[in-house]
Amino acid sequence: MVNLGSDEIIKYPFLDEAGKYLSDKGFSLEDFALNSDLKKIVENAFERITISLDGHIYKSDLTSNTASTTTETFSFLIAVILLKLAGMNTLTRRFSLAEARRAEKFLEKDLKNQHDDKSRKISLEILQELFSVTIQKEDEYFTIPIVDYLKHSINFHEREWKLINRKITNGKVQLTSHETVRLVRKELDRYIFSKINSSSSPEMIQGFEPYVTKLKLLAKKFEVKTVESTEYPPCIKHAIEVLEKGENLSHSGRFLLATFLLNKGQTVEQIAPLFKNAPDYNAKVTFYQLNQLSGTSGTVQYKCPSCEKVKSQNLCFPIPECDPIINPIQFGRKRV
């Protein structure tokens, strides 16, 4: 456990140490509904959630006196209770993301702080403890072992996060304080989300109902409906064209086509005729392989490869509609 001061408890109220601070105070949840001073914290907590739903970050009072530490930290805890009572996943997702962004700002500021070694040390300890990332300060940069870097950066799609676009020396990647914190953003969000998710759901508490009802109403505006066009992405069109012309489609092209159509719900019987024109067509082999891919004769159903993989196999022929997607299966899907 990281040894936090009161400033850090306000900054990172999702840490175990912050939870300990709260339990030491000895309040019960009912106190928050009855005590007029504590009621203010419930309002604060509700506000903390609604701010996050608007995509903003809750601003904290970092005056470091006992009163502000209590209010700030309790507002997080009560927000979690309200979310648990509302039971709407979409609210929890947005809240944990906003809290992650909030913590990210503090982490970055503390890492950058030249005059406060203690804060910097604590932020490095938090990164080490939560995400097993060993970060060292070297001149004006932070360095992180390549293996640690890859574990986190691998899910980023921006080209700047590719290893080739990083300065690396002797097994370590150089990062700015902003990049260091950005690297763990997703995990920070996931960490806070899973902490909220795994905490037990209390019974409804008198005085909390109006807030919970309001939250349930607010959640409705986040319901998303999607429509999907029936048009195939260009990579799939290309694969079909190649087969229609009787030309040889590479193994990876066949894999792409078959897994795409299977994932779109087509059956092996519907897909098999597409391969009839292939120069090496063999009905038995085609059915065997399609059954393997569909999971009917194997243990797993194979997924359609990602756009990145398709690109690396020279099977990608992107058009502007491909811009927002990372897997061919998402092509033509739109939110309404």
Next chain:
Amino acid sequence: MNEKDVMLLEDTFKKFYFEHFDLLHVPESPKLREFGFQKFNGGMNRHITLKSDKELHLLLMQNKPSDVYCSNACYRFPNLPMTEKDWLNADLIFDIDAKDLRKTHSVNNSVIKCSDCNQISSLSDSCHNCESTKLAVITLTCSDCIKSTKDEVKKLNQILTDDLGINPQSIEIFFSGNEGFHIYVPKSEYQEIGSKERAEISDYIMFRGAIPETFGFKKFNSNKSSLPKFEDDGWNGKLAKQLYGTKSNRSKSIQKIISGGYSLFQKRLEQFRDTIGIKIDPNVTNDIHRIFRLPGSINSKSGLTKIFVENLEKFDPYVDACFIDDEETNVKANCPIKFSLKNKKFGPYKNEIVSLPKFAAIYMICKGIASTT
């Protein structure tokens, strides 16, 4: 391959294995590895477990395989189907092959075999016999090709040690048994990373996916760009040499690059992939379930042995990896060019029966340019 050829190869390979058990060892943690082998004219046998060198030697004697493989990965249950093996970790491996370095084939070391009529001719765009264009190119011994693969191995070694921080003592180089090298990094900090992470390492080594910003080019304020210096670490320093040639040329070159604009610089970076990127086969490095040719075994594409290379500079695969004896062997050879093996010159042969040392006869049969009948 006809039955007589298969019998000769099987007997020769078996004799080699019997006489060179000292070269054939199971790798570290054998019980956690998957082994596999192929027989001549046969399919692949996988998901085999071996506990010791003795079990490996027994498998070689009983099965007379054409090729033997072992996983670079360790599994909890290596003999179960792939989805149930329970992957634990894998050595980092690299494959550098002359075929990936060649821009064109040379008439001096390549011949063509027609897929329609099986005619073997000197290098050309169509078959000399039936004019078919369905051709397979067969490459024979080529010291220039080996030299360029060695250079590539040295460049890879430098990146592995300087950039990836791998201890030089942990890098093991093997001749692949045909026309390339296999580089192993066992027991490194990269042991437990998955396929996606390995793909990032491959891209780094191959200089794939670089963007101008990485090298200090500012897209929206190009005059404030700060391009690489010669003394920079990693790719920056290497790119500086390519971009400016000499130190004195730097400022002039920078001005030219900046006035050329972002897109042009991006294009140049993509072109540099071919010149400075290391030509590894990314499929090998990225595959964490591969069974890779076992060190000490014969490569049936050539009859040469996959062998540990102690001194890359001095290593000559056409001498040091050729273990088959020189017993006189009659074959019908069809090879329109000369080649050299164990410091002896052979060919050209015009579809004629010749008596050759067994190592040359085996080499030619493996290459598909000779037969016992």
